[in-house]
Amino acid sequence: GAVVSQHPSRVICKSGTSVKIECRSLDFQATTMFWYRQFPKQSLMLMATSNEGSKATYEQGVEKDKFLINHASLTLSTLTVTSAHPEDSSFYICSARDPVSEFYEQYFGPGTRLTVT
């Protein structure tokens, strides 16, 4: 299957700083990428849908100024958590949709565990 990478896998940052997470589709071109947030033992919560070359579509309740998403190329999307606070600590997962896959499958990255101290 297709491979999606995410970097970094873990990051610890101080309150008030910004953190950038990268999501790359390694062997296919992804016109659409998705960013999810997950708290322990809970489901994935979709934060935003990112289309290459256009502005991301944020889900209701997600602060677009706090979670900046850029999808600059067909293989790279980035999520920047600005002015991070301890409540932003979470597991962030990206996925990329392969437009030519048999059933419009989303391939998931391995996730990034963010801890804000």
Add this chain to the structure above:
Amino acid sequence: AQKITQTQPGMFVQEKEAVTLDCTYDTSDQSYGLFWYKQPSSGEMIFLIYQGSYDEQNATEGRYSLNFQKARKSANLVISASQLGDSAMYFCASQGLNAGGTSYGKLTFGQGTILTVHP
């Protein structure tokens, strides 16, 4: 719009036995796809099986099978011959497709079921 319900927060099964994880869905889309994912403690999302709404046969992938009952709007996952490595969180998800199948909605996830396999 899609909604997925997984009513079993936790399930236990003895090694080598079969287990069924429940999933019901609600959708206004005429065409849709149903997915099951496994998430071990490492956090990665592992795709297990897919069922299209117009597929007449239940999907099977190795030890995984999907019991699709369209009239009841259920898409239960059956794991046969459970292994210790099957212990993980399992998510049911759905995705809508338009009539032409050329555009598609986002994935909607259920709450998840934590499966524990006992030796």
